[in-house]
Amino acid sequence: MSWIVTGVLLASGALAQDTIPQELPIEVERFRPMIDPYGYAVTESATTLGNLQIGVGFWGNYSENSAVLYAAGERIYGPPPRSPDSLIDQRSMVDLQLGMGLGDIFALAIDAPFVVWQQGFEPTADISPDPTSDLLPSSPGDLRISPKFVLVDINRGYPVGLALLATGTVPLGSTRSFIGEGDPTIAPMLAFEVADGAVRDRSYLARGALNVGARIKSPDTFLDTTFGTEFLYRGALSAKPADVLELGVDIVGSAAGNRVAQAPVELLPWLKLMGYEVATFTAGAGFGLNPGLGSPDLRVFGGLSIAPSFDPLALDRDNDGIPNRYDQCINIPEDLDQFEDRDGCPDEDNDADHVLDIDDGCPNSAEDFDDFQDADGCPDNDNDNDGVVDAQDACPMVPEDNDGFQDLDGCPDEDNDGDRILDAQDACPNAAETVNGFDDADGCPDEKPFIDTDGDGLSDEVDQCPTEAEDFDTWQDDDGCPDLDNDLDGVPDTSDQCPFDPETVNSYLDEDGCPDTAPSRVIVQQEKIVITEKVFFQYGKAVIQKVSFGLLDEVAQVINDNPRLTLIQIEGHTDSDGSEAFNLKLSQSRAAAVMRYLIAAGVDARRLEAKGFGESLPIDTNNTREGKARNRRVEFTILEQE
Structure with missing residues (x-):
């Protein structure tokens, strides 16, 4: 709600006898929708329309109580029979917009606002309602002309964008009923923007913008309060949870002096539906954050923007037959080699094997890089051509010998039976030689003839003492060696009373060969x-x-x-x-x-x-x-x- 308190803003007794409605060359409307489809609600983006891109927009907004008058602590009402309770009780407006971009960094836009309907009252100089002081119900507003020049293009990979605007107005609106200024104005402004992707192709997920500038105009006084050149600011934050949906909030304000009425602030949450590449529908509702002039209790708004491009390069910039809206590399033509040709990007190495297609004998099949003919770009499934594919070949570089022995492993088997006699010399390649000192070079298993030199019944093959007969005294009788002192106590078994238990050498009966304990001395x-x-x-x-x-x-x-x-x-x-x-x-x-x-x-x-x-x-x-x-x-x- 905008309050104008006469006890604060009107000098005591000023023009007390003047009952003629006064001209009001003050535009209270603060909702100036963004002119191109890349903006927020009222905050301008640092992006312009593209080259030869035409933007057409239609906006509507409805507001309540954007200007309320108080005197001596009491609210002033309009004349009967309606007796409106605000200077601007209700207002409905539309904006018709037209813009065009040149060279991707410059655009010119025109906005024609029109008050479709409003009700309220015009105060006389002595704050006395008069039956003849109803607001004009409708009127065109001042025409806005807005050139924009991009200084830093966020669409070229920069994390931040910067643009310069200089919005001017042509006084077409009525100077009564808070509609027109009566004089031209100019509003230079800088637009800053950050985003995590390009704005023009809508590849971002989140973005934000800040506009700062000033509107230069001739001063006008209303109820002893001057409204002249003012500082302007707008800010916005948004997120795009889906390709077709963007959610955001704008804050817009100005300051023309140190009174509250001279510094309105408004909050505008909104959503945006984006269909195809050229159409955008925006809707939202907001309210004023303070009682500044033009800050309403409620505002509801919506707008449709359509921005087709007539730039031939915008349709297919790299002339590869892939429209820009589908082309992921709009400046580099697709190589059209039947490999991912619909993305619009050339594929220098289709199979990603690091062998460029121009040198790749198999551009769509990746080289297997197994140190065998790796420079030709072709996978070699059977390097050694032995009929066993490399994936199952334990020896991919050496061919299998295919001799009926483990032929599926891909490795040649030079000694099938593992007897250390190569198959080429092995009379029995699949049966291991019995190494027994008898025909061991023929590679065949065989039995050695039984030989017992010492006649102890043990073959010389296992007899550790083949020339000395085993004594068979139940002590290590299987080694073939005689054991003359089984317990190794130095007492020969022939005189050892305990041949399996060693003597305890303690100077006590040490000759009997038996363990014992000497009496204590x-x-x-x-x-x-x-x-x-x-x-x-x-x-x-x-x-x-x-x-x-x-x-x-x-x-x-x-x-x-x-x-x-x-x-x-x-x-x-x-x-x-x-x-x-x-x-x-x-x-x-x-x-x-x-x-x-x-x-x-x-x-x-x-x-x-x-x-x-x-x-x-x-x-x-x-x-x-x-x-x-x-x-x-x-x-x-x-x-x-x-």
Whole structure:
């Protein structure tokens, strides 16, 4: 709804006595439909009509309350008996359009608007309704002449289009009833557009446009508000969900001053049906977004545009017999080689085998590129001409020998039976040679004569010892070799009491050939660790002989296995030979030598101590050789235990 509030726009008392209806050389109509079929509703596209393309359009629109008058906070109504509630209560208009394109980048269009019917009232200068002040019911509007020049053609692959328009008007409309301006106007404008495809051939799926410019006109004053040169803007967005349907919305506005009445804004949703290439039907409904002059409460509109082309090149630009509307390559002629000839595009390589048709011996059959005659462009189904097609041929470059053996795989079989004798020399090519040292070169299976050199009943062929007879003692009797020591324990089977179980070499009955466990030489008692053998030293020295190393290793193991024995005394004893002092010193040294050995064998030194007693504690008489031998000893006494 457009409001004109006199308390704001009319000076107090101005022309208070003038009751004569005034001229209104102000065109309030803001719906100026696009002139060519490529535009939106009122927003211009950056595309023009094509070369020698004629565009004819017919539009109609109906609006309500595009100008409403208020005074002192009250709405002003027209004269009875109808008493319209708006200056322009209702209006119906048509636009007749004609345009033509030149060279794809320039077009000239003419729009002749006509007010078919309207009702409302013309106010007098003192805002007093007068019975004689009804609006003119109908009148032609100002003629619009609009040249458009394309600066950036979006139809040539650019993502954005740019065009320059300079719409001028010829004052043919009445200067009363908000129909005509009374003077010529000029409106230079730039049209920007983005789309994801060409606009002229409608290959886009979505697009948008923005028009900005100004309408230059002489100023006119209505109710103390001046309407002169104004800034113009239009914008649109659309989407094309189907080839024949486009949905969009336009917004159109202007600004001639800082008052609301001078800056109308209108929103116009619409749909467009596109039949064939030249016909477009547009319909929509919208409303004003603010109470600016010319911004209606409701607008319903529709239009039909028809734009046939009379350019011979537009029908078949590349003269290949394919009309442009079907030609996907309108500037490049079809090669007409009976391969996809209806798309209008030349096919330099019909079979897409990268061998150009001019060099391709089989332009409609792709080369198989198997490194065999690949330059001729023809597929080679049987490279080796062996009757087995390459798709099933395991050896496509080598012919099958067709000898009745695996002839379907396409590979020659030089040794059918796999006996490593080539079929050419094989007397039995399909039966493998028995390699047994007997006629092995003839390629035929055969049996070798039975030969048993050692007479053990095993053929020399399997006998690992063909000159030595098997002993047949139930031990590996099938290898043909005699086994003199079955268990490999070094005791010949003839004297081995356990020929199948190896002797345990532990210095205990090692000659019987049987496994056994030697009695323990180290025994832990309540107060002592008793050893059943002597520790031998070099005569008169504290050097342990090797024969006793094993015994002392067992002592070390027993001590480590019994952690409860926390302190053990190693005691050295001698016989009575020599001086008492020498024997005491010797016994101490020998006890210390044993302790060092045990520590080296892994016994904690804190658990050991060494003490020599010399000849002071004999356990037998020193008057005999046997008694002295017993007195020369090492003992282990448990001093502390847990």
